[in-house]
Amino acid sequence: MFPEVNSCYSYEECKATADWLLAQTDVRPTVGIVCGSGLGGLADLLKDQVAFNYKDIPNFPQSTVHGHAGRLVFGHLKGRPCVCMQGRFHLYEGYSIHKITLPMRIFKLLGVETVMLTNAAGGLNHDFKMGDIMIIKDHLNLPGFAGINPLNGPNDERFGVRFLCMSDAYDRELQQLAMEVGQDLGYGDFLKEGVYCVLGGPTFETIAEGRMLHRLGADAVGMSTVHEVIVARHCGMRVFALSLITNQVVMDYDSEERANHEEVLQVGRQRAAQLERLVYTMVTKIVHNNYGLRD
Numbered sequence: 001m002f003p004e005v006n007s008c009y010s011y012e013e014c015k016a017t018a019d020w021l022l023a024q025t026d027v028r029p030t031v032g033i034v035c036g037s038g039l040g041g042l043a044d045l046l047k048d049q050v051a052f053n054y055k056d057i058p059n060f061p062q063s064t065v066h067g068h069a070g071r072l073v074f075g076h077l078k079g080r081p082c083v084c085m086q087g088r089f090h091l092y093e094g095y096s097i098h099k100i101t102l103p104m105r106i107f108k109l110l111g112v113e114t115v116m117l118t119n120a121a122g123g124l125n126h127d128f129k130m131g132d133i134m135i136i137k138d139h140l141n142l143p144g145f146a147g148i149n150p151l152n153g154p155n156d157e158r159f160g161v162r163f164l165c166m167s168d169a170y171d172r173e174l175q176q177l178a179m180e181v182g183q184d185l186g187y188g189d190f191l192k193e194g195v196y197c198v199l200g201g202p203t204f205e206t207i208a209e210g211r212m213l214h215r216l217g218a219d220a221v222g223m224s225t226v227h228e229v230i231v232a233r234h235c236g237m238r239v240f241a242l243s244l245i246t247n248q249v250v251m252d253y254d255s256e257e258r259a260n261h262e263e264v265l266q267v268g269r270q271r272a273a274q275l276e277r278l279v280y281t282m283v284t285k286i287v288h289n290n291y292g293l294r295d
């Protein structure tokens with residue numbers, strides 16, 4: 001009935017990985033950060049670092065994509081205990097959907113309450129420019145339409161419910177905070193909000209696909225994030241996500257533009273410091289346990 005059942009990780013396996021990590025660091029993270037392509041510099045901002053290579057963590061996959069270092073870094077951002085994935089996993093790497101989202105359940109079992117995800121994405125909205133930062137307010141899960149969902153398989157109620165509400169996936173207070181922090185930092189010209197669409201990749205879009213996604217209401221497209229968001233919400237963590245628009249999706253047959261990963265990484269390098277500053281400042285304003293935000 002569930003073809004991918006064998007690739008699911010049990011609660012006990014997730015717990016074993018979380019306990020293994022907790023035994024080796026005193027940091028008790030309440031914020032979990034996932035760095036997108038070329039955006040791993042965020043992890044370097046952490047103080048008192050304790051870092052693990054993914055290959056040394058029980059059950060963890062390996063990063064195989066250029067721009068994803070493959071390290072899990074614990075530390076503090078202005079005194080706030082955090083854990084940061086310097087590199088994420090994607091379906092196109094050949095991992096099961098359960099494996100690429102496993103870190104979200106580990107985050108939960110480490111004590112994380114808020115997850116902040118970043119990604120590199122192609123812009124579909126004609127008002128977006130390369131280098132814009134898009135606060136994700138919603139998503140289109142196209143693999144989900146085809147039955148590819150990280151919650152497929154038996155449901156363990158210790159993580160969450162069988163049928164998950166997704167209309168509140170992206171925390172509205174955190175979106176508002178991002179807008180306010182962005183304005184304060186002077187990012188008004190390049191801070192946007194919109195809908196992120198996930199595809200399986202690793203191919204970039206054809207012109208017809210780009211046009212279709214735009215018509216469907218997507219503002220940006222990428223190959224990640226949504227699966228992690230689903231699993232993070234399933235186990236009750238608050239979610240905030242940002243896309244860095246690294247390229248414009250080609251939607252014109254006369255265009256000479258060609259999407260490529262080098263350009264994605266290069267735009268990441270150009271805007272990384274500002275994106276990091278936004279996330280860093282937001283983290284310093286999040287207060288946990290009472291679900292509130294600090295001035």
Ligand SMILES: O=P(O)(O)O[C@H]1O[C@H](CO)[C@@H](O)[C@H]1O
Nearest residue numbers: 036037119120223224261264
């Ligand atoms: O979503 P992240 O991990 O930032 O990476 C994005 O960049 C890669 C393509 O250049 C794809 O993996 C796409 O999803």
Ligand SMILES: Nc1nc2[nH]cnc2c(=O)[nH]1
Nearest residue numbers: 120121122221222223264
């Ligand atoms: N699918 C997709 N992923 C991306 N990641 C960065 N840019 C793009 C893009 O144009 N399309």
